[in-house]
Amino acid sequence: MPNRREFLQTGAAVSAFAMNGLVVRSAAATSAARAGTPSHKAIYDDRYAEGREFAATIGASGVPTRALDRGDITRFWYEELDRKWRSEPVAIAGFTQFGPLFCVETLAAERRMRVALRVEHRVEAGRILAHDIAASVETLALAERLVAEGVAWPTLMAVLASHYTADSAPLIKATLPTPASAARLVPSATDSPESPIIHYYTPRAEQQGYGAAHEGPLYTWLIAPRTRS
Amino acid sequence: MPSPPPGVSAADFATALRKFETAVGEQWVFKSDEDAALYRDAYSPERDEPTERLASAAVAPVTVDQVQQVVRIANEHKIPLYPISTGKNLGYGGSAPILSGSVVVDLKRMNRILSVDAGRCQAIVEPGVSYFDLYRYIQERDLEVWIDTPDPGWGSVVGNALDHGVGYTYGQYRDHFGSHCGMEVVLPNGELMRTGMAALANDAAWADYKYGFGPYVAGLFGQANFGIVTKMGFWLLPRPEAYRRGTVSVPKRRDIVALVEHVNYLENLGLIGMPGFRSPLGFAQAREPDLRALVAKPGGPSDEELDRFAESKGIPSWSVELQFYGPEKTIAGSWDYVQQRIGASIPGARFEEGVVYRFPLTVEQQAEVQRVHRLVDIGVPNMSIFAIAGGRTAQNPDSADGGQFYFAPMIPRTGEAILEANRVLGEAYRDAGLPYNQYFSAPACWHYRAFIMITSLPVSRLNPEINRRSRAAFRAIAQVAAEHGWGEYRSPPFGVDLVAGAYSFNDHALRRFCETLKDAVDPNGIIAAGRGGIWPKHLRGSRA
Numbered sequence: 001m002p003n004r005r006e007f008l009q010t011g012a013a014v015s016a017f018a019m020n021g022l023v024v025r026s027a028a029a030t031s032a033a034r035a036g037t038p039s040h041k042a043i044y045d046d047r048y049a050e051g052r053e054f055a056a057t058i059g060a061s062g063v064p065t066r067a068l069d070r071g072d073i074t075r076f077w078y079e080e081l082d083r084k085w086r087s088e089p090v091a092i093a094g095f096t097q098f099g100p101l102f103c104v105e106t107l108a109a110e111r112r113m114r115v116a117l118r119v120e121h122r123v124e125a126g127r128i129l130a131h132d133i134a135a136s137v138e139t140l141a142l143a144e145r146l147v148a149e150g151v152a153w154p155t156l157m158a159v160l161a162s163h164y165t166a167d168s169a170p171l172i173k174a175t176l177p178t179p180a181s182a183a184r185l186v187p188s189a190t191d192s193p194e195s196p197i198i199h200y201y202t203p204r205a206e207q208q209g210y211g212a213a214h215e216g217p218l219y220t221w222l223i224a225p226r227t228r229s
Numbered sequence: 230m231p232s233p234p235p236g237v238s239a240a241d242f243a244t245a246l247r248k249f250e251t252a253v254g255e256q257w258v259f260k261s262d263e264d265a266a267l268y269r270d271a272y273s274p275e276r277d278e279p280t281e282r283l284a285s286a287a288v289a290p291v292t293v294d295q296v297q298q299v300v301r302i303a304n305e306h307k308i309p310l311y312p313i314s315t316g317k318n319l320g321y322g323g324s325a326p327i328l329s330g331s332v333v334v335d336l337k338r339m340n341r342i343l344s345v346d347a348g349r350c351q352a353i354v355e356p357g358v359s360y361f362d363l364y365r366y367i368q369e370r371d372l373e374v375w376i377d378t379p380d381p382g383w384g385s386v387v388g389n390a391l392d393h394g395v396g397y398t399y400g401q402y403r404d405h406f407g408s409h410c411g412m413e414v415v416l417p418n419g420e421l422m423r424t425g426m427a428a429l430a431n432d433a434a435w436a437d438y439k440y441g442f443g444p445y446v447a448g449l450f451g452q453a454n455f456g457i458v459t460k461m462g463f464w465l466l467p468r469p470e471a472y473r474r475g476t477v478s479v480p481k482r483r484d485i486v487a488l489v490e491h492v493n494y495l496e497n498l499g500l501i502g503m504p505g506f507r508s509p510l511g512f513a514q515a516r517e518p519d520l521r522a523l524v525a526k527p528g529g530p531s532d533e534e535l536d537r538f539a540e541s542k543g544i545p546s547w548s549v550e551l552q553f554y555g556p557e558k559t560i561a562g563s564w565d566y567v568q569q570r571i572g573a574s575i576p577g578a579r580f581e582e583g584v585v586y587r588f589p590l591t592v593e594q595q596a597e598v599q600r601v602h603r604l605v606d607i608g609v610p611n612m613s614i615f616a617i618a619g620g621r622t623a624q625n626p627d628s629a630d631g632g633q634f635y636f637a638p639m640i641p642r643t644g645e646a647i648l649e650a651n652r653v654l655g656e657a658y659r660d661a662g663l664p665y666n667q668y669f670s671a672p673a674c675w676h677y678r679a680f681i682m683i684t685s686l687p688v689s690r691l692n693p694e695i696n697r698r699s700r701a702a703f704r705a706i707a708q709v710a711a712e713h714g715w716g717e718y719r720s721p722p723f724g725v726d727l728v729a730g731a732y733s734f735n736d737h738a739l740r741r742f743c744e745t746l747k748d749a750v751d752p753n754g755i756i757a758a759g760r761g762g763i764w765p766k767h768l769r770g771s772r773a
Contacts (some may be wrong), residue, residue, distance in 0.1 A: 067601055071616035076362060078611075099615030102271070106317075107383070109267045110337065 036163035036168035039063045040090035041080070045071050045097060048218065050121075050154040054095040054198060063093065073100040077107070089113050091224035093155070093161035101219045108223045116164050117222035118171070119157060129178050131155065134171040135160070143176060153178045157220040164224040231260055231285045234309050236767070238561055241450075242285075244308040249288045249332075252298035257338070259287040268316065269332045270323035274688045274696040275723055281327045282722050284311065287479025289334040293413070293421065293459045299334060300457065301419040302753045310334050311757050312457045314356035317381075320685070321392060321636045324721040327759035328768070334457060342411030343460065347372040350465045351410065351436035354388060356458060357385040360610040375466040375608035377402040382610020387461045391451050393718060397605040398466060398502045398554065400677030406451045408464045410436040414456035417751035427462065436462030452719075454757035455741070455750050471557040472607055473562045474583025478509065478545035479575050482532045482668075486644030491571050491640055495630045500563045501605070502552035504648075504674050509545045510535065511533035511669025517542070524668060535668065545579065547671070552606055557587060631695075633685035636703055638715035640672070640680045649670055650682045651714065657709040658684075661702035681718065700724075707731065721761070729762020744769070 042053040042058045046067035055065040066076055075095070081104070084090060089111055091103060105115055117139060120132040131153065133143060139160055146156040156178075231243035248414045250258045259265065268284040275281040290296045303310050311331040316324025326333060332539060338539075340357030345367060366663075367374060377396035379389055388394075389405050396403035411427035413414065425441040427435040439445070449455045479488050481653040495501045514521050520538055523530045530538075539546050551567060586594055586607065598604055603619035604611045638654075641645045655667025674682030686699035703724055707717060711731035720728040732739050743763045749756070754765020764771070 069613075072599075072611070072613040073597065073615065074604075074613055078365075082361065095617070099612075103381075103383075103612050105614050106271065112264075112267075156552040204376075 015131060034047060036165040037091065038163055039093040039161060039224075041066060042093040042095070042158075043068055043073070043076055043100070043219070044095040045100075047071065048095075051095045053147070053152070053154035054158045054161075054220070057155045058162050059219055061158070061162045063162050068096065068100060071100065073103050077103065079150065081107075085111055089225040091116070091164045091222060093117075093220075093222045095161075095218065095220050097218060101221050105221075111224055113175065114168070115171070115221060116224040117160055117220065119160075119220040121218045121220070123155075131157075131176045131178065132148050132173070133176060135172050136165070136169055137172055138165075140172055140174055144174075147176050147178060160224045161220055164222055168226050181194055192194065230742050231262065231265060232330065234285050234332065235328070237306065237308060237330075239245065241306045242308065245302055245308045245332075246286060247270065247293050248302045248306075249299060251502065252302065253295045257289040257291070259289070259335075264450075268313075268324045268326075268335075270722070272319050272323060272634055272688050273325065274634055274686070274721065276688070276690055276693075276763035278693060278696070279475055279715045280723070281495055282322070282327060282700030283330050284324075284326055284333045285330045289335040289338050291338040293415065294495050296339075296457055296459055297416045297419045297421065300415055300417065300755070303332070304418065304753050306486050307753050308332055308755060310457075310755050310759050311760075312336060314358075314385030314391070314695040315359055315383070316388075317384035318388065318392055319720065320633060321719050324724065327722045327725060330753055331758065336457075336459075339586050340458065342366050345370075345372060345374065345465070347374045348466075349437065350374055350467050351462060352376075352386075352465055353436055353460060354459070355460055357603075357684055358386050359383055360386060360389075363609050364608075365741055369667065373468040375468050376610070377405070377408065377466065377608060379405070379611040380605050380614045381612040382605075383612060386463060387458060390461060390463070391458060395501075397675075398552070398608060400496060400503070401500070402464065402466050403503055404575050404671050404676055405463075406448075406560075409447070409464040410439050410464055411456050412447055412450060413448055413460035414458050416456045417753070417756050421459075422456070425462075427460075436464065441743075449746070452761040454760040455746065456756065462498045466554075466608065468588055469554040472584075472586045472588070473553040473560045473564060474550060474606075475553070475567065475586075476548055476550045476573055476581040476583060478548040478575040478579045478581070480539060480545055481536045482539075482546045482648075483644075484575050484578075485647055488547060488549060488571070489642065489644040489647070491574065492551070494520065495551070495563075495567065498555070500566075502554055503677070504552070506547065506671035507550075508669035508671055510539050510547075511666055511671075513542065513544050514669075529673040530668065533684065550583070558583075560603055565728075574697075631687060631689040631691070633688055633701070634703070635683055635685055635719070636706055636710075637681050637683040637717050637719055638707075638710040639676070639718050640682055642678060642680050646680065647682075649713075650680075653709060653713055654682060654684075654706065657706045658702070661705050662698065663702050676718065682715070703727075725759055725762045 040053065040067045042063045044055040044065060044067055046052055047070065059065045069075055081092065094101060094104065118134045122130045122132070133140060135143070143156065143160055146159065233239050235505055238296045245710055246260060255371055259642045262476060265286055266286050268287055270282065273281055290299055300310070309328050309331040311326030313335040314325045314336050318334070324333065336356035338357055339355040340362065340483040341355045342363060343353040343355065352363060360376060360378040363376050363386055367376070377398045379394050379396050390409050391406065392526065396405060396406045402408050411423065413421065413427060414422045416677065417769050424447040426432065426438050428441050450458050496504065499613055514524065516737060523534060523538060540758055553563050565718050590598065604613070640650045651667050651670050655665045658665030670682065675681060687695055689695040700723060704727055707724065707727055716731050717728045729740060736749065740762065747763050748766055751765065754767060758765055
């Protein structure tokens with residue numbers, strides 16, 4: 001966990017970039033923006049412009065990234081994460097719909113890992129996005145600072161998710177509003193409006209014949225090992 | 230120190246937990262609130278309400294001997310246990326016990342694949358083996374067998390079978406309990422028993438023949454509470470040479486009757502795997518406001534009105550997707566036969582070729598299969614279903630962070646039954662204040678000799694009112710279904726008594742028989758109280 005001095009320095013570094021009108025993109029800037037251990041990997045839903053921006057930023061900080069397959073976490077979990085977590089617990093960050101978060105969160109719980117950051121991004125009335133954040137006090141403070149400095153929110157989320165501290169303190173909840181970006185959480189490439197087969201998991205809107213329900217909220221998250229006692 | 234289970238003193242509970250620690254190792258007994266919370270049902274429709282089913286603690290043995298020790302300790306101190314395999318039973322309780330305060334016996338660490346015999350097409354596994362695990366084992370050894378996997382594939386092979394879970398290929402394989410062969414069980418007194426050929430001192434034919442000699446008791450361990458299953462044998466599919474899909478569409482609403490008869494014939498002969506019925510006309514509601522208006526008109530549309538609309542737009546009323554497995558020439562011939570048979574019988578029937586794969590797949594084909602999200606049809610476990618779940622809905626607008634549970638009544642495998650179930654359930658849903666696709670709902674065919682008119686009911690972690698409404702709807706609709714002879718094949722925990730109670734022939738003779746067995750086999754009532762609607766004697770008064 002960063003001490004107070006490190007934390008204040010971190011905030012100052014980010015503020016300087018933001019005040020100069022720069023997006024926090026360079027590896028140096030992003031790593032300076034967050035103390036702690038870098039996340040092992042970040043996954044993202046590349047159907048969303050915000051997801052791609054998240055990936056670009058967190059990737060620039062040195063965290064390897066991987067796009068999901070149309071929002072499907074199967075191959076990432078089967079080819080990488082299951083094997084990795086069988087050998088050691090490592091932190092995984094994500095910018096996804098609820099389903100992949102739910103999968104990783106459930107599998108992490110079995111390994112006694114914890115959600116260290118969880119942000120639901122919801123479109124509110126007009127062009128406002130609400131970000132319901134559950135995070136540590138330090139992360140919340142950093143988020144508020146970055147919002148105040150006008151950092152684009154997907155970039156901000158990448159900064160929050162790029163590093164973690166092995167901290168078991170309870171998460172604090174808060175809501176941060178930001179102006180909506182142009183994409184507004186709309187997938188850029190839509191799937192077929194009809195699933196190939198109706199399944200009991202198929203959203204009810206689709207069961208009822210009202211088309212696919214891909215407009216669900218998106219989440220930024222970070223799942224990390226617990227503090228060793 | 231967690232709160233003790235009901236009827237157990239704090240001192241007794243503390244003693245039992247210490248003994249559990251001695252049996253399995255201190256680090257494998259989970260006593261903190263944070264750890265116990267990991268066993269909450271992620272899709273619980275009772276979340277944060279006084280009735281939410283919560284574990285008091287959990288214990289994770291890794292050997293059969295440890296399971297036996299845990300059971301003996303529980304018997305000594307009358308600690309209710311709730312065994313789970315991997316605990317992924319989403320929509321039907323997850324990893325939470327039915328009786329709050331139970332100690333979860335978490336079997337995930339018992340994850341050995343004891344054998345896979347490709348020549349005899351069989352496997353023997355422990356409860357902690359997931360479909361992914363078994364699939365990986367087979368792939369890494371390039372064994373020419375397939376598994377039949379449910380959706381999603383992260384669950385336990387044993388656990389899914391024991392809850393009468395299902396898959397997607399041929400009927401005999403996608404009935405996962407039906408495809409098991411021989412099991413090992415720790416009985417409530419701690420004794421170890423095996424069934425079928427596994428009961429022989431030499432178990433060389435464990436997974437070859439189900440029945441052994443004498444009564445077939447294995448059924449007592451599915452959706453029930455007569456022991457803790459620690460090994461199961463399963464039958465596997467031989468890897469077919471090829472796979473083919475084809476879709477049959479029929480124009481008129483009443484054509485579903487003949488279509489089902491044909492499909493039943495094909496499946497009963499073993500020519501096809503799981504059929505996938507749907508209504509293209511129903512899907513057209515999304516883009517056809519006139520159709521929505523027709524459906525919403527007072528009294529609803531007649532069959533003739535729906536047929537006229539379908540004809541005017543060239544949209545089939547129903548379709549069925551058929552799956553063929555086998556030698557390439559054979560399944561091509563089967564598809565030809567389907568076209569001849571149904572084409573000669575149902576005027577206006579149309580036929581659409583689907584994908585054809587030869588196995589093993591090329592890298593390009595694997596990528597293509599990934600894209601079409603139908604890996605389960607060819608025995609490949611996946612979690613793609615979570616890529617389509619979770620959107621906000623009109624019924625659950627607050628958050629995707631909730632889930633659903635299922636109402637899953639079994640109806641006869643006929644077209645008339647589909648139409649009748651839609652009429653009856655449509656009215657029941659309407660009376661319950663929930664939507665139902667009354668004219669266009671198609672059945673699931675997982676259990677191949679019956680249809681399942683499954684629907685999901687929304688669950689919210691934020692809005693208890695949504696959960697109360699869903700539970701009330703379930704109760705009301707299940708009651709209506711029972712009056713028509715349609716019982717559920719699985720149930721969320723809050724509904725087990727209602728569902729079991731519907732099987733009431735001769736003053737609940739079946740339930741009374743199970744209770745008699747329960748009292749004899751598990752007199753202290755320590756194993757999975759309430760599972761299958763079977764309660765130990767001292768808890769029967771609390772039956773919902």
